[in-house]
Amino acid sequence: MTLRGSARRSIPYLVAIMSGFLFAYLIVAFFIFPAHLVTSDTKVPNVVGQTFENASAQLQKLGFKPQKGELRFTAGSASGQVLGQNPLPDAVMPSGTKVVLDLSQGQRxxxxxxxxxxxxxxxxxxxxxxxxxxxxxxxxxxxxxxxxxxxxxxxxxxxxxxxxxxxxxxxGGPAQLAIPDVTGQTYASAAQLLMQVGFRVAPAVPDTLTSGAPEGTVTGQDPAGNEPAPPGVTVRLRVATAPREQ
Known part of the structure; x- marks a missing residue:
């Protein structure tokens, strides 16, 4: 038997031995280091509407890495609520992928x-x-x-x-009041009534022209009686006075 013939006959045995070693290695590697042999792609969950804390916990549990993204004011969304995400929900991504979460800052x-x-x-x-x-x-x-x-x-x-x-x-300015009509009253009583209502009274204006009016009584007023005016308006009274002797 030549050396070459002996080598040829041993080749099948060597192949079988190498195949056995390779098969055994794969079995051991599968159970001891499965992460290197089996892909760990996972669907990204939909976390929109959740708080950042809850969304982060859910993503981390599936092997993803949550990361804060854009912050913006949004009416109707509480501060810290997730408004959007990237990758989008249901995208199949490998473990360790960063998931960027856009968050609400609440109402401006x-x-x-x-x-x-x-x-x-x-x-x-x-x-x-x-x-x-x-x-x-x-x-x-x-x-x-x-x-x-x-x-x-x-x-x-x-x-x-x-x-x-x-x-x-x-x-709207001061309230409008009707000025009392005090004609015919004495100056003292007329002045008292006007001031009680809230108006001011000017010194009496002598009236020597009105005939028949008792001396000391009011013969006229300005503004006139029953006219509307704001409180504090000054009312001038004309009072009958006997004419001076020449």
Whole structure:
């Protein structure tokens, strides 16, 4: 038997032995190091709407790496709520893939400017500069100048969502009262009545021209009786006076 013939006959045995070693290695490697032999691709879950903490826990449990993405103000979404994700839900990705989560910063807010004491036009401009809109504007009688802002809702300094409206109340000026008709009364009683109502009374104006009026009685007034006027208006009274002797 030649050396070459002996080598040829041993080749099948060598192949069988090598195959056995390879098969045994694969079995051992499969059970000891399965991660190197079996792919671990997994569907990315849908975590939109969850808090960042809950979404992170779910992703990490599946082998993904959560990461914060864009932060933006969103009406109707609580701060920290997931608004979007990348990769998208149901995408099949390998373990260790980063999943970027866009988060809500909640509703954007601003402070209401101080409007009390401003004119209506100035108040509307202040709201516009703050990114707010003018809401209902009501009028109320007040000693303050007509058109001046008396109050706002929400009040100045309070936080309010953007965008939103701010309602405010403006002064309609003092209330109008009917001036009492005091003709025929004495100056003293007429003056007392007018001041009780809220009007001022000027010194008496002598009236020597009205005949038949008892001396000391009111013969006329300005403004006239029953005319509307705001409180504080001065009423001038003409009082019958005997003519001076020549």
């Amino acid at each position: 807010t601003t402070s209401v400017p101080q409007l009390v004491g401003l004119s209506r036009q100035a108040a509307e401009l202040a709201l516009q500069n703050a990114g707010l809109e003018s809401g209902d504007v009501t009028q109320r009688e007040s000693p303050s100048p007509r058109g001046q802002v008396l109050s706002s809702s929400p009040a100045g300094g309070e936080k309010t969502p953007l965008p939103s409206e701010v309602a405010f109340v403006v002064s």
